[in-house]
Amino acid sequence: QQQVKQSPQSLIVQKGGISIINCAYENTAFDYFPWYQQFPGKGPALLIAIRPDVSEKKEGRFTISFNKSAKQFSLHIMDSQPGDSATYFCAASMEGSGNTGKLIFGQGTTLQVKP
């Protein structure tokens, strides 16, 4: 019940296309859903995050869509660029006092954007 399942494992998209990565969770107590981006040779860095009181959050070309009833959330990268080529991780946690701030990570998606 603590798992977060991420798909696809790898994704190839043409420049200008839309990249879509999906995640599903079981634990309804999760209330914080971040996406992390990792470039080769670097640690992951927070890209965008959402809480379940909204169904969508947009920051530039990156959008998180959240479906609470289906327990799914997804990352959409519009107008994908070669510089977006990286590994993307979804995650989930329970925030608030009394919780430890632990993140449960998905398995990761390696995105390649072809010029």
Added chain:
Amino acid sequence: DVKVTQSSRYLVKRTGEKVFLECVQDMDHENMFWYRQDPGLGLRLIYFSYDVKMKEKGDIPEGYSVSREKKERFSLILESASTNQTSMYLCASSHRVVGTQYFGPGTRLLVL
């Protein structure tokens, strides 16, 4: 800028050696974490600490121990390194009740 630094980028060790990986953060974060990253398995939590001298096991603690004597420093110890511990090790830190974790650049460990 939050900075999380790890003592080594690359390490090569022999089977049976004791290995120390160190992590330092400069943002006065209460929480610190050690993960290992393997292809297709994502980030798996080894241990975490929510305060000095406090530690809790993560999902894969076997073969590892940790030490947190100072708030800014969190060490991962491989008591007797084995080849199946060859991996990328990532350290992260965060405030106690805010989920954003800040990661170091990672240590790629090869155990021969």
